[in-house]
Amino acid sequence: MPSTAELRYVLFPGRHHLLTRFQAEHLRRIAGNATIVWAVTSANHENTRRNPVPYHRREAAIERLSATTGLRSLVVPVFDTAPTDAFAEVTLKTIAVATGLDLTPADTLLACSTPQVAKLYERLGFAVDEVEAAYEPPPERPWDVLLRLAAGDETWRELAHPATIDVFERYGLVESVRAVVNDPLIGDEGGLTTTRDYRTYVEAFAEAAERKWAAVRRYVEPGRIVDIGCGAGSLLELADREPGLHESDLIGVEAARHLYQECLHKKDQGVFRNANVYFYRRNVLLGAIFKERSVDTTLTFALTHEIWSYGDGRADVLKFARRIHDHTVPGGVWINSDVCGPDDRERMVLLSLTGDDGDNPAEPRRDLADKEPAEVNAYVGSLSTRARLDQFAADFAFPFAHQSVSKNTVRLSLGNAMDYLTRKDYVDNWLSETREQFCGLSFADWTALLTEGGFDLDPASTPIRNDWLIANRIAPVATLTDLDGNPLDWPTTHLLAVARRPRTVRVSLEESQFSREP
Structure with missing residues (x-):
């Protein structure tokens, strides 16, 4: 010393x-x-x-x-x-x-x-x-x-x-x-899960950004534009190039540290031409970020199912909707694009899956959470489509029952069938993907929730079936029938919700009558 x-x-x-x-x-x-x-x-x-x-x-x-x-x-x-x-x-x-x-x-x-x-x-x-x-x-x-x-x-x-x-x-x-x-959603290192490969997410966001922007651009109100769950900022890059939005404020909000830092890196590198581009790292469930009636357009893409999955289901999604309603100007819009469950998701169906495209172990593994991501990915990727369903059921954070009725056919609810079929190919982030439920809310559920949150639903709002996903990922290895064996159409997989805050305050019949009393 x-x-x-x-x-x-x-x-x-x-x-x-x-x-x-x-x-x-x-x-x-x-x-x-x-x-x-x-x-x-x-x-x-x-x-x-x-x-x-x-x-x-x-x-x-x-x-x-x-x-x-x-x-x-x-x-x-x-x-x-x-x-x-x-x-x-x-x-x-x-x-x-x-x-x-x-x-x-x-x-x-x-x-x-x-x-x-x-x-x-x-x-x-x-x-x-x-x-x-x-x-x-x-x-x-x-x-x-x-x-x-x-x-x-x-x-x-x-x-x-x-x-x-x-x-x-x-x-x-x-x-x-x-x-x-005390944040219930964000882990010690600033991500939703510790198993997510954020590099693949950044690449996926970038590849899909132009398609997403083309689908919603016509509904965007200029002024203060906020992208909640902005990922690596790819959508705001496209908004930044719009001549009609050059005087708008473009604001990205991201909870995951890795993605937020990528946004800051892009801004530092001069990717954005608009001087009024800002990024904030926040979890919107923990409190309001923006003042009431201060935002013209809110964008959310592939976000609300994470709030449903990592939060308290419908209660937290409704809380989120109400926060957006509060910060939206009268006449402003919330554009939400996300996965969506079928309207009759509790209906029992028969799902037949290919069993000769991989390994078929006698039982699913119960120890994947303790393994390195590379080992998990390799194991899940080696399974047949039929065996992967059993592994999905073992790892899924929202337990469900499925009953084998023959070697490659199972009986389960339509919602659980679609949760598996829309996730079965995500082997690179298997343990993250199995934490999330895609089919928790149907389009009818969304309509009711947004109305309860104070919004009017624009006629442009619609359930969507991703036919590319059906044709290329699902139909080649799966068939869907009712319990009598009659073929069923593939259901909704996504939704587009264009929700507007009314320009005038709604008054109920009881409130109207009360206001006229002497």
Whole structure:
């Protein structure tokens, strides 16, 4: 360990979302005249459960703490990396590039309470101060204090340093941290699931964007145009090229961190010509994003079935619809394009599937959730269409019963049959796709829900059957009949809903009569 005379730096790595009073006192006690080097890890992550506070706010709190305590500090952002035993070396190199400092065991003390991290530096010869872990009983660590905040426990203020309290209050971080940490939809790393391959999603969004835009462009009202669940921003790229929308504000809202970062990258690269293009990372179920009556057009593509699947079914979809209604100007429009179930989805049918196009194990596997994505994809891809149904039923987050009536024919509901048939080829994201239900709502259900949410349904709204999907993916390997063996037409697979907020307030008969009473 460096002597007091030799000690020039205290390296303090961590995410540093919240600073505690204990940390400030402890650092003053061990640092003397040394400079504290705050290596802020996961600096490129924000609005995730593991990293709820953006780097620049963390840096602001550290600088404020330093100014009020007299500690001399350097703050260095360290981007997130895949787990590696070279983490300490990566951090030291990042500090060297950012500041020119070559921290060595001869002049630097490591302050770290996480044993796994401390061992990586000890291996390089650094002496370690264990911070909270050196005390018995140990004081609460910053993350414990932050969880108090998230739980609504106001005693967090007694433990947090005033610098953190000040920054959190000035920038509205108390409520945003609570929202992110308690988010029921978004996982620790900022995605809907941990198994989704976002690269394939970006490619799929880009390929389908022109077709989607052509289908809805005529219904778009200029002004403030919001794409919720904007993915990688492909649809807004096309809106950006429309001469009639060049004075509109184009706003993308995306919950998944990976896709949001791709949107920011595109904007930084100058993809958008309109200066008024903005992106926000938000989960719309957690509260209103836009002021009431402030949005002219809201676009949602392949989003509402995720709200249904990862949220509380119809209740959360209705809540979402009402939020959109509230932020829509009178006469404004919500254009929703998504998957859709058949109107008679509870009807029992017979589904016959090809069984000679792959393997047919005796039982579906029950352990795929514990396997690496590549292994899952390879296994599911090796199954026959008939065997894949059994695996789908085993993995599907919305359990259903199906009964074999012959070797390759099963009895099940029409909705469950279509949920499988529209998903059976998504082997690259199998464990993500089986978390989502496509056929939870029929077009009739949507009509009722949108009306309940306060919208008028434009005549352009319609159920849609994707005939390409039927002809190329479903019909070659499946046939559908009623229970007597009579062939059935393939049902609806998608919908287009053009929902308008009425220009005038609806008044019920009872309210009208009441208003005329003296």
